[in-house]
Amino acid sequence: MIDPDAELVRNAGAGDAQAASALVRRHLPRMVGLARRMLNDAAEAEDVAQDVFLRVWREAPRWKPGAAKFETWMHRVALNLCYDRLRRRREKSDPDAGVYVADRAPLASDQWLARQRSQKVHAALADLPERQRAALELVHFQELTNIAAAETLEISVEALESLLARGRRALKAALADVAQDLIGDADGASRV
């Protein structure tokens, strides 16, 4: 198995600033996106991404390619950090945790509409059970193969497919109006 990150990780661990920068460029947006969708909270997502990279810097000097790809390991770390935060939220039962705070800046109507729809999708994702959300995150948003996603979640491919299907069915019901609006927009645009 060839790990495209192996050399970068080795060099970053040895203090090569360019390698560290390349690792951050390659993975940071994906880590922030993952945490943002898992936690439905932009600030917490940045904290998680920062924690992931602190662990990367700590592990990099002794990283040995082999059992798992570096990216798989990073996804696992990010998901575990998200699970920890979700568990703490449940323990504290903070009603405001994970609630998106809208930007107060005025928006043009189409921007406002796009933001409303985006928030609705984030909210629907946040309502999914954690494992279904994680499965969808890895396959749909991170575009991992089914095998890599199953490996990251430490489940079988069949179990992964079950999580994905249940998650998508729930989202289909929750987002029927958004999907319908988008189809309408696309039809309108195609007629213009």
Add this chain to the structure above:
Amino acid sequence: MDRERFEVLLDAYGADFRRWPDDERAAGEAFAAQDAGAAAMLNAARALDRALSLAGGAPDTSALAARILATAPRRSAAFDTRAALALAACAVFGIVLGYGGGMLAPLADQDDGYFTAAFEAPFGDDGDEG
């Protein structure tokens, strides 16, 4: 591929065949091309994919990237540590070499008369005479 398997995969992976398992992608595409009902199923799955894309997109991470890179390992620090260790090793080696070398090279037997002679009065006892 039969309809049942097609539906299972569509339910799990959506309408974009790039997300399908590598070993079933081609069969799925072939089924979609020849089955009369596949287009409607694909359209329904595509609508959800499109809705989910509203939660995708790359966030702006430039400020965060700078903060993270400030915590990355530095070569200079690593070099200083190695250099300090190397210097310490050299010092220890030098001490051992100096001490051990001295022990290994015995002094030749020498008449120490030159040493005691140095403390003898240089002018003998001529001054006492007279």
